Each structure stands twice: as C-alpha cells, then as structure tokens.
Amino acid sequence: MNNKYKRLSLSELCDRLLQFQRPVVVMHTRPDGDAIGSAYGLCGIFMAMGRDARCLCSDPIPKRLAFLNNEKLPCLEPETLSGYDYDGVISVDIGAWGQIGSVAEDLSSGIDIMIDHHSKGEPFADYYINKDAAAAGEIIYDIACEFVRRGRMEKIDKLTAACIYAAISSDTGCFKYSNVTAKTHQIAADLLALGVPFVEINRFLFDSKSRELLNAERIVYEKLRFYSGGSISICAIDNSIKRSNNLLDEHFSTAIDIARSVEGVKISMVIREMDQNPGSFRVSMRANEDIDVSDVCAHFGGGGHLRAAGCTIERDNIEEVILALLERMGVTSVVAEQ
Ligand SMILES: [Mn+2]
Structure with a gap:
C-alpha cells in the first residue's frame, strides 16, 4: 500500500474525526445501501455530537434507497458544494479515487480521511481500512461505539442505528453472503436491541419492487x-x-x-x-x-x-x-x- 498516507487505528480515526465541526461525508458513484447507510450513519454520529455534517454523492440517491434519506440527515447537492462552508471531507465505502465521481473536482483540498472495507485499492488519504468488515457500516458502528465509550455521545440514536443496519444488511444480502462474520451478527443484534425497524428496512431493501x-x-x-x-x-x-x-x-x-x-x-x-x-x-x-x-x-x-x-x-x-x-x-x- 501507498505509504504516503497514514494508516489510522480506530482510536486515531476517532481523534481525527473530532477535529471536524462541519465535515462532508462523501460516498461513491452509483451509491448502494452500504454507501448511503454508512454516510448517513456517520453524519448521524456527528450530529449526535453537536456537529453539523452533510452527505455528498456525485449521483442521485436511487429511489429504491430513498427511504434511508430524510430531513434529519441532509444531503448536499453536488452543485452547491462550492458555496458550502465545510472543514473536512471523509469518504466512506470508497476503495479508489475514481469512484468519487464528478464531485472529486470540486473537493478543493481533496479527502482528509478514507474509511473503507474493500480489500484492494489505493489509499488516497489517511485511511482506516478494515477488510474484515462485511460492510462499511460495521466500521461506522465501531466508530459510534468508540464515541459512546468516550462519552462524546450518550447512545446511538434510532435513526443512525437504522442507517447502519441498512448498510450492513445491504452489503451482506440480508446476512447471507460469505462476508458475514460472527461480529456482523453481533452488531445486528446490538442494533436490533436499539429498536431498529429491521422488518421494514429489509422489506424495502430486498422484498419491494417497483x-x-x-x-x-x-x-x-x-x-x-x-x-x-x-x-x-x-x-x-x-x-x-x-x-x-x-x-x-x-x-x-x-x-x-x-x-x-x-x-x-x-x-x-x-x-x-x-x-x-x-x-x-x-x-x-x-x-x-x-x-x-x-x-x-x-x-x-x-x-x-x-x-x-x-x-x-x-x-x-x-x-x-x-x-x-x-x-x-x-x-x-x-x-x-x-
Ligand atoms: Mn460496501
């Protein structure tokens, strides 16, 4: 791997995240459930810590996954980015610079931190990559737990939990792909205990067709x-x-x-x-x-x-x-x- 960028431990990652007051969380083009759920989940964590965070994607959120979007976790329109005042950019579920899409050109200072779970790909920023995570959502869950442990937030709110659950369920085909681990199920169990509406989420993700x-x-x-x-x-x-x-x-x-x-x-x-x-x-x-x-x-x-x-x-x-x-x-x- 490119050693131009620093590999971060979970603790270092959380330290770095705390430096941002108004971060933008960018997801890959053609966003899937993991990208959207993880980006919203991370924004939810920032909001719970009293910060202002916005999601960003080069492509529109597909209608099928629009149920994950809502007023509380707003998404920036790519064309408004240049006029938006942000102090950091975090990428989630993006394994290579090219997957950022057209908004990459507008991100004047590039990406500050890369959070990902893909096994191949070149880091394009200081990074936290966990290849054992079935979904980027698992990493977002670990981040949330670390901030709860540090007393930065009281608990994971229901909406953030739902986004993280949807991210994980989406990337595991509803917990049936080979990337699923015991930890995946443990996280899902924790999220269910927080009251995540898993029936609705999985129906939207897997059993609802236009x-x-x-x-x-x-x-x-x-x-x-x-x-x-x-x-x-x-x-x-x-x-x-x-x-x-x-x-x-x-x-x-x-x-x-x-x-x-x-x-x-x-x-x-x-x-x-x-x-x-x-x-x-x-x-x-x-x-x-x-x-x-x-x-x-x-x-x-x-x-x-x-x-x-x-x-x-x-x-x-x-x-x-x-x-x-x-x-x-x-x-x-x-x-x-x-
Ligand atoms: Mn993913």
Missing part, C-alpha cells in the same frame, strides 16, 4: 446467457434495451442476483451500458465459490472483493465487452450456450 424493476427482471430472465458449460452466466443490458423498455440503469439493480442464482453457475456478470455515457459499460461480477473475480476486474481498472467486484470498460458495443471479459477469464468458446 413495476420498472419487475419489468427489468423479466428482461434479465430473457437475456441471460451461459458460457463454459453453464458455469458462467452473463446478462448484457445496453442502452437500446433500456430505451425501448423505458428503463434506467438503476432498475437493473437485482440483475446480478438473478444471474448468480442459476444452478451450476460459479461466476456471474451483469454488464450495463451507462445511461449518460454510451460506450461505457459497467460490469458487476460475483463468484459463488472462492474464485477471485476482483483480479479480472482489476485488470480492467476496477476492483472490489474476492467474490464481488466491478469495473468499467469502454468499447464500441456490449458484445465486445463480453468478448474482452471472456478472453481475460480464459474462456475458449465465446458462443453462448442454449
């Missing part, structure tokens, strides 16, 4: 292709499919779960052309076994975890993206199987 999402899933079932004796599944969604069905990228959020759910599949991929950026394809990859998919993604400039990773690939069309990925993975027959 008509658009349902329509997108129908397309995913139709489009799913298989390679390498059925061990690789790929769903490719370009802008023409989205346009002709009146759908956006965010509606395909469950495509990867469908792709990975098929019997015999070891590696699943969803490739989506970006709504605003034709020719740019976002790849999500999952392994059902201990196969390092982050390696393949790293080759294309992305990264992530052993069994869950992503990258962005620029090509003329989506078929070329598929070919590039299959080639990198050493798949010899690039004809989709029936």
Whole structure:
C-alpha cells in the first residue's frame, strides 16, 4: 500500500474525526445501501455530537434507497458544494479515487480521511481500512461505539442505528453472503436491541419492487446467457434495451442476483451500458465459490472483493465487452450456450 498516507487505528480515526465541526461525508458513484447507510450513519454520529455534517454523492440517491434519506440527515447537492462552508471531507465505502465521481473536482483540498472495507485499492488519504468488515457500516458502528465509550455521545440514536443496519444488511444480502462474520451478527443484534425497524428496512431493501424493476427482471430472465458449460452466466443490458423498455440503469439493480442464482453457475456478470455515457459499460461480477473475480476486474481498472467486484470498460458495443471479459477469464468458446 501507498505509504504516503497514514494508516489510522480506530482510536486515531476517532481523534481525527473530532477535529471536524462541519465535515462532508462523501460516498461513491452509483451509491448502494452500504454507501448511503454508512454516510448517513456517520453524519448521524456527528450530529449526535453537536456537529453539523452533510452527505455528498456525485449521483442521485436511487429511489429504491430513498427511504434511508430524510430531513434529519441532509444531503448536499453536488452543485452547491462550492458555496458550502465545510472543514473536512471523509469518504466512506470508497476503495479508489475514481469512484468519487464528478464531485472529486470540486473537493478543493481533496479527502482528509478514507474509511473503507474493500480489500484492494489505493489509499488516497489517511485511511482506516478494515477488510474484515462485511460492510462499511460495521466500521461506522465501531466508530459510534468508540464515541459512546468516550462519552462524546450518550447512545446511538434510532435513526443512525437504522442507517447502519441498512448498510450492513445491504452489503451482506440480508446476512447471507460469505462476508458475514460472527461480529456482523453481533452488531445486528446490538442494533436490533436499539429498536431498529429491521422488518421494514429489509422489506424495502430486498422484498419491494417497483413495476420498472419487475419489468427489468423479466428482461434479465430473457437475456441471460451461459458460457463454459453453464458455469458462467452473463446478462448484457445496453442502452437500446433500456430505451425501448423505458428503463434506467438503476432498475437493473437485482440483475446480478438473478444471474448468480442459476444452478451450476460459479461466476456471474451483469454488464450495463451507462445511461449518460454510451460506450461505457459497467460490469458487476460475483463468484459463488472462492474464485477471485476482483483480479479480472482489476485488470480492467476496477476492483472490489474476492467474490464481488466491478469495473468499467469502454468499447464500441456490449458484445465486445463480453468478448474482452471472456478472453481475460480464459474462456475458449465465446458462443453462448442454449
Ligand atoms: Mn460496501
């Protein structure tokens, strides 16, 4: 790892956080439940300590996850950042500078502290990275506990607890992925004891579908292709499919779960052309076994975890993206199987 930046212990991290009165907490582009829940959770902690904190994201919060947003934990619009008076920037759930997105240019003094749980990636600020944490939300919980222990806040309020719970539940697929540890469940138990409305949160996260999402899933079932004796599944969604069905990228959020759910599949991929950026394809990859998919993604400039990773690939069309990925993975027959 780059030693230009300092690795912080949890205690040092908390010392540093206390230096901020009006921090901005930035999350990655295309924010997921962990990014949003962790950022809101950290803002909630700052607010509980009498500070003023704001979340920031280059992309809008998806409608599906909007239930985590509310008046108490306000989000800055990217275009208002330059006029906003802040005294520090903390990134959560961001493993690489490139994942900050367009707001990176407006962050004049860069990032002060990086809080993350991804196993690969270059620190771009003094950092606290816990690779054993199933979600950035687990780290936010540890931070909250440290401040309670120090008497900086009385307890974790219900809203902050809900955000942290949602972050963890989101990144663990409702506590069923391989990243879950005994500690994950212990934290969840602590949060439940604080009165977190886990039924509602998990229903919003996993069991609630808009008509658009349902329509997108129908397309995913139709489009799913298989390679390498059925061990690789790929769903490719370009802008023409989205346009002709009146759908956006965010509606395909469950495509990867469908792709990975098929019997015999070891590696699943969803490739989506970006709504605003034709020719740019976002790849999500999952392994059902201990196969390092982050390696393949790293080759294309992305990264992530052993069994869950992503990258962005620029090509003329989506078929070329598929070919590039299959080639990198050493798949010899690039004809989709029936
Ligand atoms: Mn995460």
